Amino acid sequence: MGKKKKSHRQKRGYPIGLIIGFESMQINIWKVFSERVLIFKVRKLGRKFENAQKSHLYHFFEDIINDLRPIMKEGIKSILLVCPLKKDYASLFLNHIKSHHKWLILEKNINSASFQILHGSVRDLEEVSSFIQTDQYLEAIGSVTEKETNRIIETLEKRLNDLENGLVLYTLKEIEEIVYSGGKRKKKFKPLSLIPEHILFTNSFIDENPQKNRIHRLIQIAKNRQIISKIIDSETPAGIRINQLGGIVCFLLVKSDYEKKIGQKIIDR
Template structure:
């Protein structure tokens, strides 16, 4: 049988139940189970465990967290914890903002997740949340394009991005359109893997995104160098 394509990462799905959190990695063409976390007796410890699992995914460029539960209060408890103790997740500067959104339903088993992922509500929330996350990155990109110093901090070709990712000063962020990854499949796959290994955020922008045409105007790929703190 042909191997099913995983696709590129687009979100993390967190299924909250009483005393448990079930994490799933959401890709463009599949959803894969990740971790199941159990509370050690408090909501605080469970929320901390969830954030610990989100950290590496955010570093790799995932900017959308969908929280599923039949009880909205569980989502609100997690969000309040993030706001109080990990504000960097939702109030990041420029490219570092993560979007949390709530979806009513269960996501504690493979069957429940399949049903949830097939629903229009899930797809709609994922599209909206993903676009919201991209807004911040595209805003930072357009701001840099407006100044000579900003332009100097951008990589505008596959060769430039590869040189930085494989070199001594990797960029902070890479944006590629879905069409670009198809046109340069093997190089784009290797670039994404090395970028993730070096803690570079790499995001594939789907063709349906309102930002895709703008990125195609720029060649389909853009790298953003790390900015120096003011």
Template sequence: MAKKRSRTKRGYPKNIIITFEMKQAIIWKVYSKRVEQIYNIKLNKKYEYSEKKQIYHYFENIINNIRNFIQKGLRSILIVSPIKKQYNNDFLNHIKSHQKWLLDKKNPNSISIRSLIGSIKNFDDIVELINSKQYKEVVKSAIVNEDDQIIGILKKRLNNTKDGLVLHSLNEIEELIYQDGKKKKKFKPLKLNPEYIILTTNYLNNHRQKNRVHRLLQIVRNREIKTKIIDSENPSGIFIDSLGGITCFLKIKSDYEKELGDRIIQKKK
């Protein structure tokens, strides 16, 4: 009998990297335990010889391919291009001119973007990059900025109980998520739609029922609910740990939704 091949753990998603070269841009998804190439977007000619219209569609194609990740809550983006090349600056200027919503801090889907100089031509290059001190410092800055935006929304919900609902326990969050089915094929629309579910690395790594937590995360992702795992060493992580290490928040839009939220809280007391 053939030996079953073991699967390498990916861990949780952390950020997106876009690497530019003369005739292509590669989109990488970085997890806590590994990195994966997601898309390879090519130009017909070298960048310098491409027409403005071609460059426009090239950049739009990149944005369209990361849009789904952004909408699911993965909003820390690093762009990398070789020294003496303008790919990073041109891409940022394109966003400012044609996709301003990506940089609008009032928009819940705005990105936290940073840039680095470097030439990434293969998988070994990207692994070397993500293990470098420079990368870790730049990405930490982007992630902390993204975390701060999310925590800002959470604090608004905490300070306005009439318009916001915040759940602080695994039991409460399971009650909210599981009440309309656990199997993807039988999902019904949730009566209450979370803005975010947040966990800290301490909570994820040290919970006594890890399988239970991972089961929740899988169903949450299948439902395309935004999730964010925050480093417990960051200020935002310290704040979430002070709330119990896991939280779910949403905006209440009606008295009916308020009543549903109160039922969940009362049921778990």
């Protein structure tokens, strides 16, 4: 009896951003990872953009926003809108956001996203794989991710400078203490006393760490608790700053004396 062949699943790497491809009658939402691209959603308009009534477009764009909400909660907020040349589909969607969801594009809001419109076509895996090799994509994704990470770093710096209410942790052990304090199994989770705003890693910290499985377990359990973990390219300004702090950092705002005591206990151990 022959040996079973081992399945070789292609690594997807860490999340970078989203590509929303607009075509005449549908949109394709792609999740972009450091190692590959995966389709997330295909949403059909049911008619051509040019023939759609304003009310139909309104509901279509609202459906797209609802598609984006769970992804943004995971911390993916760099979004490229790709549209055929001489078509205004992506502009219509961005105008809808400006009119009905302004919070999504506020510069200083850590919960907002960064958008940019590009011209091209990403109808299938072959097209999107080719598209992400282009100079216009590489320049645009660098720009939107920098805006996104800069907002996070601004909040981190505020916590670092807030000696009274800011709490910043720099070790895997300290962060695990907070995240695991209410249990590790999703079905048996208890409320956390301290809830991190973000857990940040650089890709070089993870790549060079002999305890990768431990890190990925922390990221998964944090995700189950809806805590945002983000892996940032070490060569970006945000990545350089995080590496200055050791390559891993977790920050939060403590709101009571009780929370401050818990935070101080973790630091003192």
